[in-house]
Amino acid sequence: MADRRRWADLAGLSPFLLYVAIFLGAPTVVLAVGAFRGPDGWTLENLHAAFTGVYGDAFVVSTELSLISAVISAVVGLAVAFVIAAAPEEGPLRQVVSTASGVLANFGGVPLAFAFIAAFGPVGMVTRWLSTNGVDISSFSLHLFDLSGLVVVYLYFQIPLMVLVILPALEGLRPQWVEAARSLGSSRWQYWRLVGGPLLFPPFAGALLLLFANSFASYATAAALTSGSIPLVPIQIGQVMSGNVAAGQENVGKALGLGAIVLVALAMGGYGWAQRKTTRWLR
Amino acid sequence: MTVLINEKAASISLTGITRSYGAVRAVDGLDLEIASGELISLLGPSGCGKTTALRIIAGLEQTDSGTVVVGGKDITRTPANKRDMSMVFQSYSLFPHLSAADNVAFGLRLRGVKPAVRRRRAIELLELVSLDHHADRYPSELSGGQQQRVALARALAVEPKVLLLDEPLSALDAKVRIQLRDEIRTLQRRLGITTVFVTHDQEEALSMSDRIAVMSNGRLEQCGSPAEIYSRPATPFVAEFIGSMNHVPGIADGATVTVSGSRLPLSVPGSGAVTVLIRPEAVRLTDDPNGNTTITTISFRGPVTRVIGRLDDGTPITADLPSVQAASFAEGGRVHVTYAEEPVLTKAAD
Ligand SMILES: Nc1ncnc2c1ncn2[C@@H]1O[C@H](COP(=O)(O)OP(=O)(O)O)[C@@H](O)[C@H]1O
Ligand SMILES: [Mg+2]
Numbered sequence: 001m002a003d004r005r006r007w008a009d010l011a012g013l014s015p016f017l018l019y020v021a022i023f024l025g026a027p028t029v030v031l032a033v034g035a036f037r038g039p040d041g042w043t044l045e046n047l048h049a050a051f052t053g054v055y056g057d058a059f060v061v062s063t064e065l066s067l068i069s070a071v072i073s074a075v076v077g078l079a080v081a082f083v084i085a086a087a088p089e090e091g092p093l094r095q096v097v098s099t100a101s102g103v104l105a106n107f108g109g110v111p112l113a114f115a116f117i118a119a120f121g122p123v124g125m126v127t128r129w130l131s132t133n134g135v136d137i138s139s140f141s142l143h144l145f146d147l148s149g150l151v152v153v154y155l156y157f158q159i160p161l162m163v164l165v166i167l168p169a170l171e172g173l174r175p176q177w178v179e180a181a182r183s184l185g186s187s188r189w190q191y192w193r194l195v196g197g198p199l200l201f202p203p204f205a206g207a208l209l210l211l212f213a214n215s216f217a218s219y220a221t222a223a224a225l226t227s228g229s230i231p232l233v234p235i236q237i238g239q240v241m242s243g244n245v246a247a248g249q250e251n252v253g254k255a256l257g258l259g260a261i262v263l264v265a266l267a268m269g270g271y272g273w274a275q276r277k278t279t280r281w282l283r
Numbered sequence: 284m285t286v287l288i289n290e291k292a293a294s295i296s297l298t299g300i301t302r303s304y305g306a307v308r309a310v311d312g313l314d315l316e317i318a319s320g321e322l323i324s325l326l327g328p329s330g331c332g333k334t335t336a337l338r339i340i341a342g343l344e345q346t347d348s349g350t351v352v353v354g355g356k357d358i359t360r361t362p363a364n365k366r367d368m369s370m371v372f373q374s375y376s377l378f379p380h381l382s383a384a385d386n387v388a389f390g391l392r393l394r395g396v397k398p399a400v401r402r403r404r405a406i407e408l409l410e411l412v413s414l415d416h417h418a419d420r421y422p423s424e425l426s427g428g429q430q431q432r433v434a435l436a437r438a439l440a441v442e443p444k445v446l447l448l449d450e451p452l453s454a455l456d457a458k459v460r461i462q463l464r465d466e467i468r469t470l471q472r473r474l475g476i477t478t479v480f481v482t483h484d485q486e487e488a489l490s491m492s493d494r495i496a497v498m499s500n501g502r503l504e505q506c507g508s509p510a511e512i513y514s515r516p517a518t519p520f521v522a523e524f525i526g527s528m529n530h531v532p533g534i535a536d537g538a539t540v541t542v543s544g545s546r547l548p549l550s551v552p553g554s555g556a557v558t559v560l561i562r563p564e565a566v567r568l569t570d571d572p573n574g575n576t577t578i579t580t581i582s583f584r585g586p587v588t589r590v591i592g593r594l595d596d597g598t599p600i601t602a603d604l605p606s607v608q609a610a611s612f613a614e615g616g617r618v619h620v621t622y623a624e625e626p627v628l629t630k631a632a633d
Contacts, residue, residue: 174375174376176372176375176376177376177378179341179343179363179370179372179376180370180372180376180377180378180434180437181378181389182343182362182363182364183341183342183343183363183364183366183368183369183370183438183447184364184369184389184390184393184437184438184441185364185365185367185390185393185394185441186364186389186393187364190393194389194392194393195378195380198380199378199379199380280421280423281379281380281421281423
């Protein structure tokens with residue numbers, strides 16, 4: 001009986017499962033198999049190449065970029081979310097910030113890169129306007145095209161994403177918890193240490209992982225802004241795909257892809273764990 | 284089981300408590316004396332200021348004017364976490380990431396009690412509410428009634444001077460509500476803890492309280508024992524809020540009123556056309572073909588039978604009779620209505 005029910009559920013899900021199989025499963029299998037294939041059959045060469053030399057550096061740089069942008073966005077986003085959560089529910093601040101976050105979190109890629117270059121680039125509007133007013137930001141303008149510039153640009157969509165993801169968790173902290181704790185003798189600090197903090201930790205950690213994965217997997221913004229001068233994993237994969245490398249390297253590309261998928265999957269797995277934990281608490 | 288007599292129970296004295304939100308006077312000049320060890324209910328319709336009054340006692344809300352004195356000490360400006368009171372909310376107040384036992388032990392943890400000691404104490408308190416076998420469950424794994432029991436145990440664990448309950452039963456279904464109501468009362472008696480119980484449910488207040496403070500529009504209407512409140516309501520508001528009332532037209536003449544041909548004493552003197560408030564159990568019926576009333580409905584309710592009729596002037600009238608007496612009446616029959624000779628309250632005639 002229960003088994004039949006389960007099959008019925010699966011049947012209902014089948015269009016989705018088919019979609020996942022075609023667009024996620026099949027490519028992953030292709031990557032996973034290709035990553036271990038060489039001219040002479042099965043090999044670990046590709047994997048070795050993917051994690052050493054330029055490609056190994058790409059993993060380091062990508063991880064660095066993703067970590068830094070995730071941590072900064074998580075902290076700033078949390079602070080912004082705190083301010084919003086404290087604002088009146090129907091007030092304008094709440095409305096404006098949530099709507100803006102929804103838009104900005106999805107504002108990436110070429111338009112974002114262009115917007116930043118047009119505004120803060122060496123000949124950007126803001127740069128020039130500031131310089132006519134005696135403020136010189138040319139040192140920042142030049143950094144726009146290196147790693148630190150990329151971090152700043154990523155914050156542009158990562159912070160709003162953090163706000164969107166963490167706000168429900170903050171709003172989920174019921175006023176009764178603060179008040180129950182207070183009437184039992186708790187100071188504000190004790191409340192955050194024993195109740196608020198532990199309750200926010202899983203969603204915060206989950207959001208951090210989500211931001212990490214989001215940054216790690218971003219391609220277009222970095223490609224447009226740095227024209228590939230910074231060796232990030234997605235950019236390396238892109239170059240392999242477009243045949244910009246020595247022949248026989250396609251399978252190294254697949255190994256790179258596999259590595260990226262595993263990292264992002266781990267991060268998303270952690271995010272899923274955090275989500276489950278929180279929903280169980282708030283049920 | 285360990286005996287848990289509360290030695291800290293304290294009296295409460297509220298004087299001139301007023302709290303406004305913008306133009307709304309949530310509490311308006313409330314004076315109330317609560318004796319040590321007493322269970323008093325704040326009863327009134329939704330929005331009458333019960334919660335606000337309770338939160339002012341708890342220190343979760345500040346009063347605009349007036350004083351809160353507990354155990355002889357003025358604590359009007361003392362922060363909530365220094366008041367030594369605990370509060371039980373309507374629902375969802377347990378910390379969701381802590382087991383039942385850890386929730387109960389929370390206040391002890393704040394007081395630096397060692398883990399083993401507070402665990403033992405938490406289990407004792409869970410025994411008190413018959414939940415020690417669920418000590419390690421999380422709130423999401425407990426029913427609504429069980430969650431409220433844990434919340435009660437958590438509040439009692441710190442041996443507060445005062446226990447404050449804000450409609451703790453109103454989110455529960457009827458059966459659990461009645462059971463838990465009796466448990467709270469038993470426990471409160473046993474511990475002798477001063478308790479303020481907020482409810483909009485008159486039956487709950489009548490069955491649990493030593494005294495009831497009836498509120499409306501932020502003001503105290505009447506404070507007295509359940510029997511006093513029920514049988515000698517001070518104002519028409521109290522009379523109508525507690526139990527049910529017939530509204531019968533009458534003519535007041537100083538200290539008495541003439542209603543359906545009977546003369547009754549007035550609680551408050553009046554004159555002219557009025558609406559007289561009469562309890563269903565104060566209505567007397569006698570079989571009489573020349574009477575003043577026709578019976579429309581008879582419904583049996585166990586020991587009591589409710590007889591509904593219509594006076595000849597069209598006024599509906601409800602009588603609650605002992606079922607043995609009601610047996611002689613029939614739907615459609617003619618009866619004569621009179622009323623018990625008790626002081627009655629009146630309102631302006633509709
Ligand atoms: N924080 C608040 N802000 C604005 N108005 C409030 C607030 N708390 C209570 N009120 C108002 O005060 C009145 C009394 O509320 P409350 O004490 O909650 O009543 P009760 O508990 O008897 O239902 C209501 O009109 C309510 O709308
Ligand atoms: Mg209330």
